[in-house]
Amino acid sequence: MKKIVIVGGGTAGLAVLKNLHRRYKKAEYTIIEPSETHYYQPLWTLVGGGVFPFQKSQRNFADFVPDDVRWEKDYVAQFFPEENVLELKSGKRMEYDVLVVAAGIQLDWHKIEGLEETLGKNGVTSNYSAKHVSYTWQAVQECQSGRALFTQPNTPIKCAGAPQKIMYMAEEDFRKRGLRDQVEVHFASAGAAIFGVQKYRDALEKIVEKRDIQTTFQSNLVKIDGEKKIATFENIASGEKLELEFAMIHVVPQMSAPDFIKQSPLANAEGWVDVDQYTLQHKCYANVFSLGDASGTPNSKTGAAIRRQGPVLTNHVIAYLENQPLQEKYNGYASCPLITGRGKCILAEFDYDGQPDETFFFDQAKERLSMYLLKKYFIPFMYWNAMMKGYF
Numbered sequence: 001m002k003k004i005v006i007v008g009g010g011t012a013g014l015a016v017l018k019n020l021h022r023r024y025k026k027a028e029y030t031i032i033e034p035s036e037t038h039y040y041q042p043l044w045t046l047v048g049g050g051v052f053p054f055q056k057s058q059r060n061f062a063d064f065v066p067d068d069v070r071w072e073k074d075y076v077a078q079f080f081p082e083e084n085v086l087e088l089k090s091g092k093r094m095e096y097d098v099l100v101v102a103a104g105i106q107l108d109w110h111k112i113e114g115l116e117e118t119l120g121k122n123g124v125t126s127n128y129s130a131k132h133v134s135y136t137w138q139a140v141q142e143c144q145s146g147r148a149l150f151t152q153p154n155t156p157i158k159c160a161g162a163p164q165k166i167m168y169m170a171e172e173d174f175r176k177r178g179l180r181d182q183v184e185v186h187f188a189s190a191g192a193a194i195f196g197v198q199k200y201r202d203a204l205e206k207i208v209e210k211r212d213i214q215t216t217f218q219s220n221l222v223k224i225d226g227e228k229k230i231a232t233f234e235n236i237a238s239g240e241k242l243e244l245e246f247a248m249i250h251v252v253p254q255m256s257a258p259d260f261i262k263q264s265p266l267a268n269a270e271g272w273v274d275v276d277q278y279t280l281q282h283k284c285y286a287n288v289f290s291l292g293d294a295s296g297t298p299n300s301k302t303g304a305a306i307r308r309q310g311p312v313l314t315n316h317v318i319a320y321l322e323n324q325p326l327q328e329k330y331n332g333y334a335s336c337p338l339i340t341g342r343g344k345c346i347l348a349e350f351d352y353d354g355q356p357d358e359t360f361f362f363d364q365a366k367e368r369l370s371m372y373l374l375k376k377y378f379i380p381f382m383y384w385n386a387m388m389k390g391y392f
Contacts, residue, residue: 002027002321005086005096007076009033011041011387012102012292012306014064018390019314021066024321030070030094036061039130040383042303045162045339046376048127048136048250049169064388076103079264081285098287098317101266101273103258105158105293105301111254118226123248127166128158139248140170145182146247148174149231153254154190154220158293158301161336161348163187163252164194164204170250171211172341185213188244190220190236196300199356200338200348203365207340216242221251261294272296277352278329280313287320289313297332299352303383304335310392333357337375345371 004020004027006013017031043057065071074088079099087093107128109116118124123143125136140148150167157163164187171185187194187208194208194215195201208215216233219242223232231249233242256262262271266288273290274283277297282288291309293301309330316326332352339345344367351357358364364371386392 002097003095004029004098004100004317005094006031006100006102007086008102008104008292008294009035009038009061009064010102010104010292011303011383012104012294012310013100014038015306015310015387015390015392016100016102016291016314017069018064018066018388019310019392020317020390021069022390023314024318027097027321028070029066029068030072030096031065032072032074032076032088033061034073034075036073038064038388040380042159042383043380044127044130044133045165045169047133048125048166049339049342050137050140050173051342051376054130054134059384076260078260079266081265081282081288084287096287098289098321099285100313100317101261101288101290101294102292103261103294105156105255106258108155108254108256112221112251113223114226115224115251115253118224119251122226122229123246124224124226124251125248126251126253127162128252136166136250139250140173143170143174143183143248144179147184147186147245149186149188149244149246149249151221151231151249152187152189152191152252154236155254155256156301157252157255159303159336160300161195161338163189163250165339166250167213168207168211168340169342171213175211180212183247185211186216186244187213188216188219188221188231188233190218192217195338195348197348197350197354197356199365200346200350203346203367204338207367216244224249224251257294266290268296270296277332279316279326280309280330281316281320281326289317297330299332300334300336300350302334302336304349305333307387307392308333331357337371337379339372339375340367343369343372345369345375347371347374 219233257271268274
């Protein structure tokens with residue numbers, strides 16, 4: 001029996017485990033995941049927007065682990081790929097024939113000065129925090145006047161559309177409560193534009209202009225003073241500082257590869273798992289594969305990307321174990337349902353080259369109720385009932 005070890009029990013890790021476990025019976029499976037709770041994090045936009053309660057986004061991790069799969073409730077400390085061994089924080093060493101690294105992304109809250117001290121109070125919130133996502137809607141409701149500020153950092157992040165989704169939902173709420181003249185809605189991003197793919201950028205720029213949303217680009221949030229309600233940004237090009245007062249602020253932290261990956265032989269220069277972007281196989285260690293946010297593929301980090309990466313990776317793991325060639329390719333597909341309000345959504349789908357790779361026959365850059373319902377109901381249903389059962 002071959003030993004397949006999967007690091008990480010998020011969307012990528014669980015989906016791959018369930019798919020391989022069902023299809024390949026000549027292996028013993030181990031999944032390494034310290035948390036006892038599994039979150040469907042794409043729902044947190046709707047939690048922060050007051051649509052769903054937080055509890056709807058979580059399930060017990062144990063419910064997804066087959067009885068004959070070993071679950072190590074621990075953290076990885078080190079990889080020794082030359083020996084086909086990894087070491088856990090407990091000191092336990094584990095051998096493997098195939099290693100799948102699906103450890104997700106690290107949220108570096110500490111890189112914004114003052115953020116950790118004020119997060120969850122003073123109108124400072126983030127949908128990226130399980131602990132504070134429910135506070136987002138409270139902060140929106142308590143905002144009666146002043147500036148509602150929404151940020152995006154200068155690092156890769158999971159779901160790059162999420163920083164502006166909550167902004168559109170908040171702006172809609174201010175308008176419905178008759179407060180729009182009293183509340184300035186402001187998007188401050190380290191990016192060069194509202195979105196990276198031209199087709200959807202054009203559509204979003206029109207929405208921003210129509211709804212009188214202020215924008216500041218190439219500015220990275222570096223400091224927050226929660227008590228004084230001042231956010232400090234640094235211009236990416238010039239280093240010039242900009243201070244903006246706020247009544248509420250939705251913060252997206254800087255993100256990076258998990259430290260135990262950055263410091264390992266598996267990492268590329270940026271710290272991500274160094275895999276071929278098409279085959280998802282490690283460039284140096286043939287029995288190591290990676291997908292999801294931790295992988296070094298140059299695509300947008302979304303759950304939808306995992307849905308396309310998963311079949312390629314699982315087929316290639318089986319091919320490797322059976323001494324067959326790796327013949328499939330992942331084209332960089334990612335998807336971002338850009339909610340622009342309750343009942344409105346643009347469905348962005350694109351590939352490595354930033355070209356639209358759309359599912360439907362109509363113009364997906366147009367706001368539609370059908371795409372909102374897809375995001376709100378159909379995609380979560382498919383997540384729990386198909387993807388988390390190993391059906392991509």
